[in-house]
Amino acid sequence: MKKYDYLVVGAGLFGAVFAHEAVTRGKSVLVLEKRANPGGNAYTEEQDGIRIHAYGAHIFHTDDASIWEYVQRFGAFLPYVHSPAANFRGRLYSLPFSMRTFRQVWGVSDPTEARQIIERQRKECGVEVPRNLEEQAICLVGKDLYETLIKGYSEKQWGRPCSQLPPELIRRIPLRFTDDANYFDDPYQGIPQDGYTALVWRMLSGAEVRLETDYLAQKEVWDELADRIIYTGPIDAYYGYALGALAYRTLAFSRETITLPDFQGRAVVNYTDTETPFTRIIEHKWFTGGKSVDGRDLPYTIITKEYSREWRPGDEPYYPVNDAENTARLQAYQKLAGAESRVFFGGRLGEYRYYDMDDTITSALKLSRKLLEP
Numbered sequence: 001m002k003k004y005d006y007l008v009v010g011a012g013l014f015g016a017v018f019a020h021e022a023v024t025r026g027k028s029v030l031v032l033e034k035r036a037n038p039g040g041n042a043y044t045e046e047q048d049g050i051r052i053h054a055y056g057a058h059i060f061h062t063d064d065a066s067i068w069e070y071v072q073r074f075g076a077f078l079p080y081v082h083s084p085a086a087n088f089r090g091r092l093y094s095l096p097f098s099m100r101t102f103r104q105v106w107g108v109s110d111p112t113e114a115r116q117i118i119e120r121q122r123k124e125c126g127v128e129v130p131r132n133l134e135e136q137a138i139c140l141v142g143k144d145l146y147e148t149l150i151k152g153y154s155e156k157q158w159g160r161p162c163s164q165l166p167p168e169l170i171r172r173i174p175l176r177f178t179d180d181a182n183y184f185d186d187p188y189q190g191i192p193q194d195g196y197t198a199l200v201w202r203m204l205s206g207a208e209v210r211l212e213t214d215y216l217a218q219k220e221v222w223d224e225l226a227d228r229i230i231y232t233g234p235i236d237a238y239y240g241y242a243l244g245a246l247a248y249r250t251l252a253f254s255r256e257t258i259t260l261p262d263f264q265g266r267a268v269v270n271y272t273d274t275e276t277p278f279t280r281i282i283e284h285k286w287f288t289g290g291k292s293v294d295g296r297d298l299p300y301t302i303i304t305k306e307y308s309r310e311w312r313p314g315d316e317p318y319y320p321v322n323d324a325e326n327t328a329r330l331q332a333y334q335k336l337a338g339a340e341s342r343v344f345f346g347g348r349l350g351e352y353r354y355y356d357m358d359d360t361i362t363s364a365l366k367l368s369r370k371l372l373e374p
Contacts, residue, residue: 010232012040
């Protein structure tokens, strides 16, 4: 069979960016993807004129002008400002935490008064060194915001009480004392006009792509076909879970077509009480301004409910559980990876870390410069 310069395992953003960089430098590249489509969890598909974010909402945002310029080489972006809301027992609250939120929670309109409430509740916490997520969150934003908008969502997302979650899960919580409802601070933000799948296919142009191909099922065969291997799958799976499986949270999705022109008036609403079994609802048409992909008003809409649960073998791994036990196990796997001479690990699963899309691209470009530039 043909010999390649690079074998890229995984056609998500990391693999696609590396493949593009290698091809533009004249390298031959074979890309293997286990799923039936490229794009990883950013994969989008069309259903009844609505573009669906099949694996959860993906909004591209960055503060790096060079990354914004880079991603736009592969397709135009629609302007989009992410303004989600939180539903707590039937009442809606604005996200991120801003004066809109403070009015809804406390009925205050004076930023000074809102600051005073938060500072008083911080002091009442009485904790100098937070030992868990609960103490960390209360020390950052006070008891009211924690109990209404953080506690239930976090416990559903991670499957355990906040008092048992590490404080590192919430390093900071943005507080805005203005009415700005833009969830991200990044100056560059948007969604690909024709979806992430089309964008990733353009990145893969010039590479040979084989879908529905499980690299690990015939690893020795595929390894013989390339001089170097870029592996973006789970690092523990690469080593046959020899040191034990790394823990993840996974997601389940329930998609519904609803015969209403508008269900929730925005793309994302988080459900922050523990009584509601799902973590959020996505209404997909709002990623394209509440209309169909070709600009039509529709008498129906499509929503997806997300449910978080513990990862089990066979599930798609989403969120790494970066506690002490898993960090130690990851370091042991990284020691094995460091001894590899022609295999390089990258991306969310290969590095066992949560990446935003711009961070994924940055990381892939860094590796491409290391390997491809003299």
